[in-house]
Amino acid sequence: MDEQPRARRRRYRRGLLASAAGAAVLGGVLVTLPWGGQAPPPAPTPQERALAAVTSGVPAALGDLEALTAERERHLRTHPRDARAWAELGAARVEQGSRLADPRYWPRAEEALRTALEVRKDNVPALRAMAVLANARRDHASARAWGEAARKLEPGRWTTYPPLIEASAGLGDDEEAGRLLEKLAELRSGPAVMVRAAAVYRDRGWREDAAAKLADAASAAGEPAERAAYLERAGQLAWERGDREDALRHFQEAVRTDPDQRAAQAGQGRALAALGRTTEALSAYRTALARHPRPEYALELGELYESLGMRPAAEVQYAQLRERVGLAAAHGADEELVLGRFEADHGDVEAAVRRLRAEWKRQPSTEVADALGWALHRAGEHEEALPFAVRATEGTKGGGVRSALFAYHRGMIEHSLERYGAARRHLTEALRINPWFSPLHAPRAKEALARLGEPSVQAGPESS
Template structure:
């Protein structure tokens, strides 16, 4: 018998239909895992591979193998799994071209992981049409709409998922939408429901990481949330990175360096590499920072080879640490694909860093701490000092823990 969505979250989710245009947060978490594999993911992949040698016509197992590869790529930051995932999923669709919602969901997950959000939306729509009762099809459709900036459709899809299967995957998505709207108490409540529903170590670790991200966004870095995640799953990559960030935020920078080294050793994800390099720079360890940035450039090449569209992260990195003109190229391309607030803010900063502040101000925002901080810099470059002071004050109110904001405070601004 199908469970109804818990009344409190269902009511909260209905409110979210009126969400404003997606603006992004300082550091948004990714969507929930496609599937919970916990510690046996590699073993499950090997078992599927062995089985398919004996039964190569099993379309369902080919689809499950593809989903496993997508999840393995997420956990290891190794984009080499994406071509493997695509091969397995397309083989499943070849064997069963009609009604194969598992493979269609896999393609939606894969294209979303590659940041091909229009493609992810289209695959999720096909999956939902093939099996309207598949909750993950609606969840992935919601994820794609969020990234494309259509929060009304995102909420509609999420509500369908909630009605079909209230649980960790749907509650964490609800929390994500409430974070975007900055309805933080509701986001916290959704995460509490997710934690109450979590059964496996992977789900528990994931929810605690999201609690840490919410605490960070509201200006209260929570080391405890990440340590709880690591207690549930020692070595969980997102928790290692979050713990390093929290340590840096509360001034324990020597410990943070060690924590970042562990995090990038386990999962060399581009954003974590950037943060590690910036921390090393702040400590005057420029040679070590440059080493991390070289690793990052290598990672960008690997992700591109795996089919990942990395213009947003690459553009942000080039704007701050590389070639601002290249940053503008990356972000103009990304903005053409999805003109969301998050991308607009990054594009504005790249234009400013390239000496084009008059163009930048048209895209500048102030709805996150990072956006408000960047806007203050653009306004100051244009001689709008009073506006710049207001934007900087807003950034400090939203999240005083950003490293650049702490430097501004140290300078007495």
């Protein structure tokens, strides 16, 4: 046979084989395969997405969490000695409680995690999840203990460090939080580390650095729920510096990315109120509270109603705040800080002082220092109040965060002590940081400044 036809036939067969390797006909549909003839890996299931999130300490979608908890519960009915599954179930329930602002998840989460530790005492994921749970309950001392137990067993496991950093910040130990962040950065990079760094930077008053970290984290986030959570934190940071429009953009993008991001919905209410879009603000707050009933959101909405002269509507929100705090306490959570703040301005001032003194002994953070100082001032104890206000606002004392509310509190305390120069400076600072920091207190800061007037040139330099 002629060699040329044989060569042509061989080339033809090789072409057919190559075509078969590059494509497959399935049910009459031509399916193109990637080079190498292998189909792409299947997309992760909801359970797999949720598991990847909770084991690495990043936010997970609510639907994925429901799928994971249901799957783990089914598995554990036939495998009750699976310590890893118990730890994963507990971690998922912690995340569910956080996403829903529902403390009724905490006891069930704790039960699963303690079962995991009974089956296996050196279960590091369970120890870490116990630290996350304690932080969610605002029990930062316990969170530190659980986190340190996990770190002792596996000091190189990076996921232990974020809850330890959060616990240190909650206990007012900013130096330890910084050391832990340095160790975390040695072990890991990525969005979860960027977000934790942003929180530390924010507490130090490094707002530009914190904003840059959050922007990078949102860009690098994997799943929509994770990205939305980081956008919400970026919105909080923009709000704290008084940028209403930027805050609103971040909050709106967070809700578009994940409609279950109710913290961002409340953030929209905050920003819209500052922009004078009151009807929209009230609607945003109501939507947030319907799905994410955190007591602080009820306080914010109540104060917005009060600023509008709608006292009965405000009282409804204040009653909801008390109800949510009671529910939290019944399930092992500590909401004494928000309750103390509420009582100082709207309820029993003496009770606020008692609650916040006890909270200061448990966890002396910047936020508690500010709240206790303000409660003491409201109770007429201005001299005792001032050191706490200084602690909350002076970087050398630990209060590096730039907060308009904290500066306002200090200015009003100093005004009561007739330290008018210092009062003028701190009230001015509060309004410079964020002129819209509170629908109730921002107008009062302006009124106090107006009463103080300009400093007298004849009087010479004012004392602090």
